[in-house]
Every structure is written in C-alpha cells, then in structure tokens.
Amino acid sequence: MAKALEGIRVIDFTVWFQGPVSAQHLADFGAEVIKVENPKGGDQGRGVRSMKALPMGDWNQYFLVINRNKKSIAIDLKKPEGQEILYRMVEKSDVFLSNLSPALLDKMNLSYEKLSQINPRLIYATNTGYGRFGDVTKPSFDMTVQALTGIMARLGEPGQPPIYLGMGSGDAYGGIMSALGIVMAIYQRNKTGRGQSLDASLYGSQLFLAAPHLQAYLAGNKDSALQQSRREVENPLWNIYPTNGKWIYLCEENTDERFAALCCALGEDLATQGHFGSTESRKENNIELITAIEALTLQKSDAELLSSFAANSIVSSPVNNLADVIKDEQAWQNNYFMKAYCEEVKREVDVRGLPVTLSKTPGEINTLGPQLGQDTELLMMDLLEYEWDEIEELKAVGAIP
Amino acid sequence: MSAALDDVIVLDLTDSYFAALSAAFLADFGAKVIRVERIAATNEGPEERAWNYEADLIHRNKQSVALDCSTERGRELLCEMVARSDVLVTDWLNADLAVLDLDYQSVSKSNPGLIFARISGFGPEGPDKDLPVIDELAAARTGMMPIIQQPGQPPVYTGAGKMHAAVMLGFGVVTALIHRQATGEGQEVDTSLFAANMYGASLDLQAFLAINEDDPQRDRLLNPISRLDVSNPISGSLYPSADGRWVTLTMPDTDRWWPLLAPAVGIDVDDERFDSHEKRCVTNRLALIEELEAGFQKHPGSHWRQLFSEQHMSADVIEQFDFPADDPQVKVNRYILELDHPSHGNIKTLGFPIYMSESPARLESLAPCVGQHTEKVLHELLGYPEDAIYQLTAEGIIA
Numbered sequence: 001m002a003k004a005l006e007g008i009r010v011i012d013f014t015v016w017f018q019g020p021v022s023a024q025h026l027a028d029f030g031a032e033v034i035k036v037e038n039p040k041g042g043d044q045g046r047g048v049r050s051m052k053a054l055p056m057g058d059w060n061q062y063f064l065v066i067n068r069n070k071k072s073i074a075i076d077l078k079k080p081e082g083q084e085i086l087y088r089m090v091e092k093s094d095v096f097l098s099n100l101s102p103a104l105l106d107k108m109n110l111s112y113e114k115l116s117q118i119n120p121r122l123i124y125a126t127n128t129g130y131g132r133f134g135d136v137t138k139p140s141f142d143m144t145v146q147a148l149t150g151i152m153a154r155l156g157e158p159g160q161p162p163i164y165l166g167m168g169s170g171d172a173y174g175g176i177m178s179a180l181g182i183v184m185a186i187y188q189r190n191k192t193g194r195g196q197s198l199d200a201s202l203y204g205s206q207l208f209l210a211a212p213h214l215q216a217y218l219a220g221n222k223d224s225a226l227q228q229s230r231r232e233v234e235n236p237l238w239n240i241y242p243t244n245g246k247w248i249y250l251c252e253e254n255t256d257e258r259f260a261a262l263c264c265a266l267g268e269d270l271a272t273q274g275h276f277g278s279t280e281s282r283k284e285n286n287i288e289l290i291t292a293i294e295a296l297t298l299q300k301s302d303a304e305l306l307s308s309f310a311a312n313s314i315v316s317s318p319v320n321n322l323a324d325v326i327k328d329e330q331a332w333q334n335n336y337f338m339k340a341y342c343e344e345v346k347r348e349v350d351v352r353g354l355p356v357t358l359s360k361t362p363g364e365i366n367t368l369g370p371q372l373g374q375d376t377e378l379l380m381m382d383l384l385e386y387e388w389d390e391i392e393e394l395k396a397v398g399a400i401p
Numbered sequence: 402m403s404a405a406l407d408d409v410i411v412l413d414l415t416d417s418y419f420a421a422l423s424a425a426f427l428a429d430f431g432a433k434v435i436r437v438e439r440i441a442a443t444n445e446g447p448e449e450r451a452w453n454y455e456a457d458l459i460h461r462n463k464q465s466v467a468l469d470c471s472t473e474r475g476r477e478l479l480c481e482m483v484a485r486s487d488v489l490v491t492d493w494l495n496a497d498l499a500v501l502d503l504d505y506q507s508v509s510k511s512n513p514g515l516i517f518a519r520i521s522g523f524g525p526e527g528p529d530k531d532l533p534v535i536d537e538l539a540a541a542r543t544g545m546m547p548i549i550q551q552p553g554q555p556p557v558y559t560g561a562g563k564m565h566a567a568v569m570l571g572f573g574v575v576t577a578l579i580h581r582q583a584t585g586e587g588q589e590v591d592t593s594l595f596a597a598n599m600y601g602a603s604l605d606l607q608a609f610l611a612i613n614e615d616d617p618q619r620d621r622l623l624n625p626i627s628r629l630d631v632s633n634p635i636s637g638s639l640y641p642s643a644d645g646r647w648v649t650l651t652m653p654d655t656d657r658w659w660p661l662l663a664p665a666v667g668i669d670v671d672d673e674r675f676d677s678h679e680k681r682c683v684t685n686r687l688a689l690i691e692e693l694e695a696g697f698q699k700h701p702g703s704h705w706r707q708l709f710s711e712q713h714m715s716a717d718v719i720e721q722f723d724f725p726a727d728d729p730q731v732k733v734n735r736y737i738l739e740l741d742h743p744s745h746g747n748i749k750t751l752g753f754p755i756y757m758s759e760s761p762a763r764l765e766s767l768a769p770c771v772g773q774h775t776e777k778v779l780h781e782l783l784g785y786p787e788d789a790i791y792q793l794t795a796e797g798i799i800a
Contacts, residue, residue: 004580021603029576051604053632053682054618057611065607112758131734132756139715141651143637150722153647155557156550161628161639162647162719163549165559167604173561176568176600181755183575184430188405188760190582196759204736204754207725208568209561211458211751212418217722218737218749219454225722230555238537240556247556249541251533315533319556321623322544322609325599330542334524336596337610350610352603355596356573357525360588361580 003030004361008186010095011036011086012070013110015043017142017168018127018202019099020066021175026095026182027069028354028363034093034379035067035370036086039074039401042372043067051167059344060369065351067369068340073380074373074401077108081399086110088384090118094189095182099127103137112197123185124197127178132199142170145202150217150225151210158227165209174205236282236289237262240319245302247319248309254279258314265305265312266296326350340365376400404431405760409578410782412437412486413463414503417534419563419594420492420520421459423570427488428462429753429762435486435778436460437479438771440469440800452745453768460768461750466779467772467800474798476501478783484511485782487581488574492520492534505589516577518590520566525591536563539594544609545602552625562598569597633682634689635662639719641694646702647719648709655681661712666696738764772800 008031012023020035020043027033037043048062049055056062073089076082090096096115098105105111105126112124126132129140143164146152155163178200189195207214216224233239237252237259252258256271259282263270270276270292275285282289297305302318309316320328331337338353354363380386380400394400406427413424413436421436428434466482469475480502483489489508491498498504505517522539523529532538537558540546546556573590581587599606605622612619631638636653652658655678663670674685681689697705702718709716725731726749732739738752753762779785779799793799 002580002584002586004576006583008579017604025572051608052621052626052637054621056608057613059611061607061611062604066603130730131736134730134733136730138710138717139713141715143649143651144715144717147647147649147717147719148728149725150720151559151561152649152719153721155559157554160551160554161641162649163557163559164637164639164649165561166545166549166602167637169561169601169603172600172603173565173568176565176572177754180426180568180572180575181757183572183579184405184755185757185760187575187579187582188403190579191408192403194759196757198758199756200754201734203730204734204756207731207736207751208754209559209564210722211422211564212455212560214722214725215454215458215751218726218751219452240558242555247547249537249558251535251537315535315538317538317541319541319546320544321547322605323619323623325542325544325606326610328542330523330527330529330595331599333527334593334596336524336599352599352607352610355592355600356569356576357591358573358577358580358588359525359590360586361577 005031013098018171022178025179064369071375072370407431414491423567456768464774465769543598566597640697644701650716
C-alpha cells in the first residue's frame with residue numbers, strides 16, 4: 001500500500017515521551033524517521049523498565065513502542081566531527097524534531113538559524129515545556145505541567161485531592177499536537193519550497209485538554225474551576241451509577257421520553273412519584289433523583305442492568321478496567337491494538353496500534369524501536385555518502401561508535 | 402506571511418464540540434472552513450444576550466451557510482458544496498450521512514479527491530462501529546476511569562479523550578492532504594473517541610499489554626493507588642501544603658534530588674531511614690510519605706513554588722484556572738488571547754497551541770452568525786447568480 005508520508009525524512013532528536021511519540025505518528029504513516037542518539041546510552045527512555053515502580057513485562061515496552069518504525073544513528077554531537085555528520089543529515093532531511101530545550105539546542109549549535117541556513121526547506125520543530133516565548137525555563141514533566149493548567153484541580157469529588165489524568169497523558173497530547181504542526185508545515189513547504197520553525201509545548205497543549213471548562217472560566221463561570229460531585233450533576237440521566245458490580249455510565253438526554261424508557265429499564269415508575277415528572281423538575285430535584293436511581297442500580301449486577309438498558313435502547317456503557325480493554329474486540333478490529341515482532345524476546349508482542357485510520361494509506365507497524373545506533377554505518381554510507389576510510393576516521397575520533 | 406492551509410476548502414458538518422474544534426484548528430491555519438447549519442434542525446429562540454464563548458472558540462475563523470437539508474433542493478445544494486470541497490469533517494452517524502447521499506461511497510464518485518474525515522465513537526470497523534459518538538461511552542470503555550482517583554472514590558470522567566480526538570483528526574486530515582498533493586487521491590480518515598481515549602492512556606495501556614497475566618503486580622495497576630501509598634514518594638506524588646493548595650513532584654531519580662529536598666522539608670539529609678534510593682522507595686517508603694505529608698504542610702504553596710524554582714526541581718503547585726488565565730507565559734505564547742469583542746468588550750479566549758514562525762495561526766473572525774455567508778458561498782463557491790439565490794431564499798431552502 002502507498003504511504004502518505006513516503007519520502008519525508010525526519011531527524012528525531014528527542015528523548016523520553018512527547019518528542020518520540022510525535023515522531024512515531026509520522027513514522028507510522030511512512031516517514032523515514034532517524035533517531036539521533038548519544039552513543040553513551042542514547043535516549044534516556046531506553047532505561048525506563050518499570051512504571052509506578054513495578055516491572056512491566058519482560059521486554060522494553062516503554063521505549064520500543066513509541067520508537068517503532070524508526071532507525072537509529074549514534075553520533076557524539078559534542079565533537080565537531082559529529083556535528084558535521086548531523087549537518088550533512090540536515091541537508092538531506094525535511095524535518096528536524098527535538099524536545100530538548102532551545103537553550104541547549106543553541107549551545108549544541110543546532111539552533112533554527114543554524115540549521116535553516118544549511119537547509120532552507122527544513123521544518124524545525126521543538127516541543128518545549130512552556131512555549132517558545134517568555135522566560136520560564138523550569139524543568140517540565142507531564143504531571144508538573146498538567147498541574148499548572150487547572151485541569152487536575154477540577155476533577156474528583158469535592159474535598160478530594162486533585163487528579164492526574166494518567167501517566168503520559170499530557171505528553172501524548174503534546175506529541176499529537178506537534179505532529180499536526182509538522183504535517184501542516186510539510187503541506188505548506190510542498191507549495192512554497194520554504195521551511196519554518198514551529199513549537200508545540202506541553203503547557204500550551206495541555207491547556208486544551210480542559211478547553212470547554214477553561215473557556216467557561218474565562219467567560220466568567222468561576223464554578224467550572226471547581227470539583228463537582230457526581231451527586232449534583234444537572235442532568236441525572238447523564239451520569240455514572242454504581243451497581244453491585246462495575247459502575248455504569250448512563251448517557252441520555254433529560255427528556256420525558258428518555259426518562260420513561262429509563263424507568264422502564266429500572267423496573268420502577270419514578271415519574272409518578274411526583275417531583276420527577278418534567279425536564280425542569282428532574283433538573284431541580286437532581287440530587288434526589290440521582291439518589292433514587294442509584295438505590296435501584298445498586299440492587300443489580302452490571303450485566304443485568306446493561307441487558308435491561310439494552311432492551312430499552314438506553315445509551316450506556318460499563319465502566320471497564322484495563323483488563324477489559326486489552327480484550328476489547330472493538331479495539332483489536334480497528335487496529336487500536338496490534339501485534340508486532342519483538343527482537344528482544346524473539347516473539348510477537350501486543351502493542352498500542354494506530355488511532356488514526358486512513359483508508360488508502362493506512363499506518364503500519366513494521367519494526368519496534370531500534371537498537372542504539374543500529375543503522376549508523378548504513379546511513380553513513382548510503383544516505384550521507386561517506387567513504388569507508390572517512391567512516392573509519394570518524395570512528396577513530398569517536399564521532400561515531 | 403501566508404497560511405499553511407490557505408488553498409484548502411473544508412466543509413464542516415459537525416454537531417459536537419470536539420469535531421467542530423477539529424475543523425477550527427484547520428481554520429486557524431488558513432483553511433476556508435464552511436460550516437453547514439441545518440435550518441430545519443435549529444429552532445432558534447430569541448438572540449442570547451450572554452457571550453457565546455463556546456461558539457467563539459469552536460467556530461472561529463469559519464463561514465456559516467444555513468440550508469434546509471430536509472428538502473430535496475437543500476440536499477442537492479449540500480451535495481454540490483461537497484463536490485467543490487477538499488475536505489469534509491463530520492461526526493454524523495453513517496446512517497444519517499447515507500440518507501442525504503453524503504456517505505463516502507456516494508460523495509467520492511463526484512469528488513474522488515475528497516478527504517472524508519470523521520470522528521466516530523468506536524472506529525470504522527467492528528461490532529460497535531455504529532454506536533453513538535459520545536465521549537463518555539468511549540472513556541468508560543478505556544479502562545482508566547476506575548484507577549485515576551483515590552481508593553474508594555467513584556470513577557472519574559476527565560473529558561480529555563475528546564480533545565485528543567480533535568487533534569488526531571486534524572493530523573489525519575493534513576496527512577491525507579499531503580498524500581493528495583503527491584497523487585491527487587482522496588480517502589477516508591477516521592479517528593474515534595475510543596482510540597483517542599486509549600491514546601491518552603498510552604503508558605498504562607501499553608504496560609498492561611506487556612505484563613504477564615499471572616503477575617501479581619497486575620492488581621496494583623487495576624485499582625486506584627492511594628497517594629499515601631505512591632510507589633516513589635517524590636515522583637508522581639501529591640501533598641497538601643499549609644494553605645490547602647497541593648504540590649506535586651516528578652523526581653524519579655531520588656539520589657539526585659534527596660540532598661536538596663530533604664532539608665527543604667525538614668528532614669535530616671543523613672537520616673538513616675532514608676539514606677538510599679532503596680530505603681526511600683522500598684524499605685521505608687511509607688514512613689517517608691508520612692514525613693513528606695507533614696513537611697509540606699509547614700508552608701504555603703507560594704513558599705514551595707519559590708523553593709522548587711530556586712532549586713530547579715521538577716515539582717510545582719497544583720493550580721486552578723485562575724493561574725493560566727493570568728499567567729504572562731500563557732499570554733506571550735498566545736495560548737490565551739485577550740481581545741475586544743464587538744458585543745462583549747474585553748474578553749479572554751483560548752488561543753493557539755501550535756506556534757509556526759512563517760504561517761502563524763491567526764484570529765480573523767469570531768463565530769459567524771448562522772447563515773452569515775450563505776449568499777457569498779452560493780455565489781463564489783457554487784456560482785449561483787443573485788436571482789437564483791433570491792429564489793432559494795424565498796422558498797426557504799437557504800437562510
């Protein structure tokens with residue numbers, strides 16, 4: 001099959017998660033992504049063997065999945081000879097992507113000014129912590145940046161601690177935001193022949209994770225910054241309810257017709273109990289109605305309740321856990337989960353797949369993440385056209401391993 | 402300066418916030434986005450006096466055409482518009498699209514170069530492909546709702562998944578546009594709320610895929626972990642400060658940070674209960690959490706922010722929306738814009754998460770009035786003369 005980003009070469013000078021996952025999106029759709037790594041250990045993400053301090057399986061799942069479909073070249077960029085190799089790559093590439101700080105990139109002689117002189121067609125993308133402008137230079141990790149956006153403080157029941165959206169939640173968002181910026185710049189470059197620099201920061205991206213609520217706050221709705229109880233939601237028909245098993249998410253409009261269907265499914269005519277008879281009254285007596293519905297749902301198992309909901313065409317879902325989702329047929333049939341061969345353990349492993357489906361140029365997973373520097377020699381010869389004796393010299397000075 | 406997508410015409414057939422926002426992202430970078438509003442479906446009440454801040458975000462930079470799609474003539478006009486567009490963005494159900502002959506099979510015949518982009522609930526294949534496009538349903542299926550809160554607390558819906566979907570669809574559309582630049586070929590693009598929620602949960606999901614089914618550790622991942630039982634007391638942890646504001650720390654390498662952090666929270670750096678990573682994160686982990694819980698409560702949030710900043714620690718205070726609303730860093734990067742609204746005076750609205758040096762996002766207009774551009778679009782895009790437009794208006798086909 002054709003690949004949408006065939007012929008696009010990306011220098012992936014990234015570490016940890018946001019930068020690598022951004023380049024992963026491009027690699028999945030056929031871009032040639034070359035990871036540039038320090039010969040001494042490479043991307044720090046290679047060392048992440050555990051999560052929540054627990055070992056996670058017998059293969060390096062953190063690094064190998066977000067760096068799939070990529071090549072790796074090991075270069076010591078502290079050496080001038082190493083820099084020259086990178087500059088030669090820049091001549092032959094379309095995109096340079098890094099999530100190192102602009103100050104550090106400057107210090108390494110890898111600023112936009114420098115690289116765009118070498119290749120004016122280059123798209124130079126950064127993933128900063130707090131944006132390309134301003135003077136904030138503090139360290140940026142997913143959770144410490146998420147903390148500033150206000151989204152954590154508004155989640156959970158009132159009085160409970162703030163809630164983190166999950167490991168890597170903000171990095172994943174910054175990563176796709178950056179990928180969107182990059183493809184837009186490629187599209188434009190294909191028309192004008194000119195590259196540019198772009199940035200998608202962790203902070204700027206994560207502000208959009210709570211966009212509806214943040215926008216409401218900016219318009220003067222101060223309550224949208226605060227935690228809200230599930231016992232007080234305005235529409236009791238759009239809410240989570242406990243059963244004697246899993247919780248259920250009920251998603252229905254607050255209309256007489258849908259309420260009648262719900263009552264039917266619950267086996268109790270709540271409408272005739274007086275104060276739930278209209279849209280308005282259900283809104284007004286929401287706390288009471290939520291309590292009444294909960295009293296009924298608690299008497300049933302999630303399977304029982306879901307089947308009577310289904311019989312009455314009530315829109316709802318079980319609140320599943322991770323063990324359920326990894327078996328979810330819908331996820332596998334859409335390639336949201338896939339199988340890929342893992343060199344490290346010499347067998348197929350289960351990996352996160354492709355969240356964006358393109359019908360004629362679908363994404364693919366051909367290889368999991370590369371070994372450190374595995375493509376160095378080949379790229380030096382084929383792409384960068386070094387002679388073998390030059391390569392030997394560069395090895396001798398330690399520019400490449 | 403030019404705009405990145407200034408040669409792209411996008412037809413916006415969306416109902417939901419997130420799908421409309423996805424089209425707005427394209428409009429921010431120059432795409433000509435024409436939003437189609439169905440006359441029959443909207444029974445508008447009197448004009449609202451309050452600022453429609455939602456519309457001014459998700460429909461900014463767009464044009465609006467109002468059509469009665471329930472009439473044959475209205476439907477034809479819609480099909481004519483699709484035939485002249487480069488991209489169609491929708492969140493409608495397949496069945497609703499098919500009724501108007503707007504399914505991909507039909508529209509690709511008249512416009513093979515069209516990029517047909519849809520946010521679905523659960524993806525283009527599989528038994529649940531026709532489920533409603535509701536983020537809560539997708540989030541509930543993703544496995545994160547039962548684990549991100551404190552133990553004993555109800556599941557939490559974050560609303561973040563649909564925001565992932567908005568950006569993912571934009572990425573898919575522009576990727577497909579690049580393919581079309583090279584080949585002239587259009588195609589279908591789908592991203593689902595389910596996929597988007599899963600992507601937001603990348604690390605937990607991938608770890609869970611990798612872990613062995615009989616590994617006893619699995620249980621710890623399936624249930625909420627109390628903040629007072631966090632695996633590393635100084636990474637991924639939360640503590641209340643003296644003024645009730647919370648602090649959060651991400652310092653996985655405890656050897657590096659302990660000499661700076663310990664004195665700051667009033668612990669002797671040589672306290673032998675905590676003098677190695679192993680002791681801090683395994684042997685005396687719970688005792689350390691207890692000490693930090695007490696230590697952070699000795700000073701208010703502002704004290705901790707200053708300390709974290711001086712020591713360059715990756716730690717911060719957990720803020721509410723007032724913080725980004727007034728943060729100079731947010732302003733200088735145009736993440737939130739301050740502007741003079743024609744009807745509502747000085748306002749703040751979410752800005753642009755992507756910075757581009759040569760083709761920056763720009764705010765050319767706030768949300769259009771319904772039907773504001775109907776005549777213009779019929780004339781310029783479809784080539785209708787004035788009298789034909791007048792006739793269609795008189796017949797109530799357009800407004």
